[in-house]
Amino acid sequence: MKREVLGNCPICQNETKITEIYCKKCETTIKGEFELCKFCRLTKEQQYFVEVFIKNRGNIKEIEKELGISYPTVRNKLDDVIFALGHKVDKTSINQKEVLEKLSNGEISKDEALKLLNE
Structure with a gap:
């Protein structure tokens, strides 16, 4: 064991x-x-998320599929890991261009885009 x-x-x-x-x-x-090491301090859930993130090469759409979660949830989990590793997370600065590109590519829904732009 x-x-x-x-x-x-x-x-x-x-x-x-x-x-x-x-x-x-x-x-x-x-x-x-x-x-x-910093990674040893992550929770089991955070470690699993990092493993899925790396396996999918950071492709949010693939991470959404594998974990069965939405784009905003992926972003929140990533922010949690970034914070747990000791880095500052600025949740107020959502990249509007990135959100609009994801909406245009069909990666997120209209409702998810609105939620992200209004955060």
Whole structure:
């Protein structure tokens, strides 16, 4: 059974630290306090979204299909991951040209376009 390191404490949700690393081959043990990578701190749902995003090469339409979610939901999930990785997310600046292009290409509905332009 494969166990993964928990990025956050299951009790208090605070970030965890790794204090020991062990090599099964040479039996070396290293003790100390080690930071986890940013991606280890993502929730399982966020990690799955990143995997789907990469697999589909960022093609929003394909991500919508695979996950069965709408364009705005894909954008929100992507914003959540960006924020979780420690970057600023400016949700107020929706690119109007991008929204209109997606509407023109049939990638989003008229209602989704209106919702995005009014955010």
